[in-house]
Amino acid sequence: MSKGTLIVYSGPSGVGKGTLLLPYLQAHPEAALSVSMTTRSPRPGERDGVEYYFVSKQRFDEEIGQGGLLEYAQYSGNYYGTPRRMVEEKIAQGKDVFLEIEVQGAMKIKQTFPEAVFIFVMPPSWEVLKKRLTGRGTEPPEVVGRRLAAAQDEIHMAEKYDYIIVNDDLEAAGKKLEAVVIAAKCEARRLQETVRQLGGMPSV
Numbered sequence: 001m002s003k004g005t006l007i008v009y010s011g012p013s014g015v016g017k018g019t020l021l022l023p024y025l026q027a028h029p030e031a032a033l034s035v036s037m038t039t040r041s042p043r044p045g046e047r048d049g050v051e052y053y054f055v056s057k058q059r060f061d062e063e064i065g066q067g068g069l070l071e072y073a074q075y076s077g078n079y080y081g082t083p084r085r086m087v088e089e090k091i092a093q094g095k096d097v098f099l100e101i102e103v104q105g106a107m108k109i110k111q112t113f114p115e116a117v118f119i120f121v122m123p124p125s126w127e128v129l130k131k132r133l134t135g136r137g138t139e140p141p142e143v144v145g146r147r148l149a150a151a152q153d154e155i156h157m158a159e160k161y162d163y164i165i166v167n168d169d170l171e172a173a174g175k176k177l178e179a180v181v182i183a184a185k186c187e188a189r190r191l192q193e194t195v196r197q198l199g200g201m202p203s204v
């Protein structure tokens with residue numbers, strides 16, 4: 001069985017990454033979303049083990065010590081990390097695994113998994129992002145301010161990704177996401193094994 005594809009999926013907070021990815025995951029049973037571990041408190045409606053594994057800083061440090069995280073980063077005052085086991089198991093089973101992570105973690109994955117696909121979701125404008133972040137209403141203004149500053153830093157890193165999807169219209173962006181994953185799977189560097197096998201076939 002061929003291995004699945006690791007897909008690193010980033011974009012500033014409030015850009016609508018989750019909203020864009022949800023219909024993709026519903027339509028593609030061969031794709032899964034990695035559930036991260038975080039030291040941040042749950043937002044209203046978030047469930048432990050579903051959106052995140054919500055843990056203490058001590059527990060998080062233990063996980064790092066045991067080598068249980070594929071990558072981790074500090075973001076906006078909290079720690080976030082990708083549990084290694086689920087990702088490695090699913091990839092081995094041939095599933096595509098999305099890591100919805102911020103840019104520092106993404107760059108770590110680039111070093112350890114250069115074969116991963118890197119997708120960045122971009123807001124159509126700064127004004128739209130600001131409006132989306134303020135409109136969520138779940139966070140105090142200083143948190144929104146911190147997230148906007150972080151967004152500025154993240155957008156500067158977008159050029160390090162393989163693909164950029166501008167989320168101006170959900171349906172159009174969804175189509176781009178479909179196209180990007182298909183295109184990524186057809187990249188020559190990913191199909192070298194297939195080419196080698198065909199090269200060994202007898203000529204007709």
Ligand code: 5GP
Binds near residue numbers: 013040071103105
């Ligand atoms: P939020 O607190 O809004 O859920 O997430 C804040 C940021 O942390 C987002 O950009 C999100 O993609 C990122 N993030 C979530 N999980 C992880 C993770 O496991 N590793 C890293 N590096 N970033 C993560």
